[in-house]
Amino acid sequence: EDKVVQSPLSLVVHEGDTVTLNCSYEVTNFRSLLWYKQEKKAPTFLFMLTSSGIEKKSGRLSSILDKKELFSILNITATQTGDSAVYLCAVRYWTQFYFGTGTSLTVIP
Amino acid sequence: GAVVSQHPSRVICKSGTSVKIECRSLDFQATTMFWYRQFPKQSLMLMATSNEGSKATYEQGVEKDKFLINHASLTLSTLTVTSAHPEDSSFYICSVGGTANEKLFFGSGTQLSVL
Numbered sequence: 485e486d487k488v489v490q491s492p493l494s495l496v497v498h499e500g501d502t503v504t505l506n507c508s509y510e511v512t513n514f515r516s517l518l519w520y521k522q523e524k525k526a527p528t529f530l531f532m533l534t535s536s537g538i539e540k541k542s543g544r545l546s547s548i549l550d551k552k553e554l555f556s557i558l559n560i561t562a563t564q565t566g567d568s569a570v571y572l573c574a575v576r577y578w579t580q581f582y583f584g585t586g587t588s589l590t591v592i593p
Numbered sequence: 594g595a596v597v598s599q600h601p602s603r604v605i606c607k608s609g610t611s612v613k614i615e616c617r618s619l620d621f622q623a624t625t626m627f628w629y630r631q632f633p634k635q636s637l638m639l640m641a642t643s644n645e646g647s648k649a650t651y652e653q654g655v656e657k658d659k660f661l662i663n664h665a666s667l668t669l670s671t672l673t674v675t676s677a678h679p680e681d682s683s684f685y686i687c688s689v690g691g692t693a694n695e696k697l698f699f700g701s702g703t704q705l706s707v708l
Contacts, residue, residue: 518696526686526699527637529594572636574697579625579690581697583637 487511488575488584496590501563505587507573508555515576517549517556522586523569530558530571563591595621595689599700606677607708614672614703616687622667623689627697628660631684643670677707 491506507517516534520527531540533549533556540547544563549556560567568591573584596619606612616626624645629637641662642650649662659681661673674681686702 516695520697525684525702527697529696529698532696574637576695580639580642581627581688581690582639583629586636588634 488573488582490571490573490584490587492587493585494588494590496592497563499563499565499591499593501591502559502561503563503589505558505560505571505573505589506555507557507584509573509575509584510554511575511577513577514551515578518574518576518581519547519556519558520572520574521569522572527572560589563589565591565593567591594696595619595623595698597687597689597698597700599687599703601703602701603704603706605706605708608678609676612674612677612705614674614685614687614705616670616672616700618668618689621689621698623670624667625690626664626670627688627690628662628670628672629686629688631686631702633684637686640672674705677705679707681705682707 488509518532519530531547536551544561547558570586570588572586574581598617600615604612626643628640630640631637639652640655643662643664645664645667651657664670684702684704687700688697
């Protein structure tokens with residue numbers, strides 16, 4: 485059975501800290517891995533990863549994929565209170581997207 | 594990216610009634626839309642894939658007679674929760690796959706509360 489697992493489930497850090505969120509997957513017919521941020525309702529897109537070893541970067545956020553070991557990490561440096569959210573990892577199999585368990589990040593001032 | 598509109602944003606209904614949720618792709622012709630369900634503090638669970646002009650594909654464990662999906666046009670998919678019960682209370686959210694189905698664009702979701 486295909487599945488997507490994220491760790492940790494929750495995380496509380498202080499502003500300025502750096503965090504690393506993990507996403508591992510077991511899947512046949514892997515197409516891509518995506519990261520989303522969900523603050524209140526609709527998740528917002530962060531990154532899409534298809535190739536191993538190529539880092540995607542946007543401001544203080546970055547992500548990388550390891551297709552051999554079947555995992556991805558999302559890094560957030562110099563965290564701010566506005567980074568508090570649930571971070572979701574999704575894996576695309578054929579045309580469907582399956583989401584991981586999510587990591588709830590809380591950044592305290 | 595695709596702009597997705599979902600209505601209503603919140604609905605409260607009595608047990609036994611049916612509730613219809615609409616998902617519209619405003620700027621993109623979507624042959625495929627996805628319906629997810631999310632319980633508090635849990636992740637998004639794929640319920641079904643809505644296919645324009647044909648039957649929806651349901652995930653294992655999702656009752657197709659309970660959750661009726663209609664995708665009659667390239668811009669509209671509807672999810673009807675039939676004979677709703679309190680255990681159906683949840684956050685329902687639709688999404689569109691975008692160009693080549695590369696990434697998902699989400700509606701704003703519908704919070705369903707069944708009394």
